[in-house]
Amino acid sequence: MLYAILCYNDENAVASWTKQEDAECMERLMQVQSGMAARGKLGPVVRLWNTDEAKTLKKSSGEPVVFDGPFAETKEQFLGFYVADCADMDEALDFARDLAKANPGLGSYEIRPLRFFGDSHLTSAPQVQAAE
Numbered sequence: 001m002l003y004a005i006l007c008y009n010d011e012n013a014v015a016s017w018t019k020q021e022d023a024e025c026m027e028r029l030m031q032v033q034s035g036m037a038a039r040g041k042l043g044p045v046v047r048l049w050n051t052d053e054a055k056t057l058k059k060s061s062g063e064p065v066v067f068d069g070p071f072a073e074t075k076e077q078f079l080g081f082y083v084a085d086c087a088d089m090d091e092a093l094d095f096a097r098d099l100a101k102a103n104p105g106l107g108s109y110e111i112r113p114l115r116f117f118g119d120s121h122l123t124s125a126p127q128v129q130a131a132e
Contacts, residue, residue, distance in 0.1 A: 002043065002114040003084050003092040005099065008076040009107030011050055021104070028102035036084060036095060043083030051077050076107060083114065 017025070036042035056067045070077065082099070086092040089111065096109040 001086060001088070003086050003089070004112045004114050005082040005084060005092065005096050006078060006110040006112070007080045007082070007099070007107065008110065009079050009103075009105045010075060011077040011079060013105055014079065015050065025102070025104055029099065032095075032098045032102050033082075035098075041085050041091075041095070043085060045080070045082050047080040048078065079107075089113075 014022075033042055033045060051070050052068075054068075054070050056070055057064045058067060082095070084092055084095050086095065092111045096111055100107075100109060
């Protein structure tokens with residue numbers, strides 16, 4: 001079964017890391033990802049841009065309205081996600097535990113089973129672009 005592992009953390013804390021601290025964290029996360037990939041368990045991995053790059057479209061009784069940033073005001077922000085092919089929730093939790101150990105920040109990981117609603121219509125994979 002496919003699971004989404006949603007990654008939350010304080011984006012200001014993450015943004016305060018030096019380039020070296022960020023690179024070291026990413027290296028540890030890549031080691032965890034490599035282990036999952038070697039077992040054929042790793043799907044797409046996404047690191048989101050900061051919330052100041054986000055827009056929220058909120059639907060109300062009239063026309064939808066666009067706001068700057070995410071709609072929710074929270075201590076932790078949604079920073080990225082993994083898609084993992086795991087036998088069960090226990091295996092997905094093990095993967096999330098490994099990610100948590102590799103990440104020096106606090107934060108949290110939310111694990112949810114996935115289901116699809118139709119086929120993908122993407123014609124090409126997006127280009128990977130490093131965060132600035």
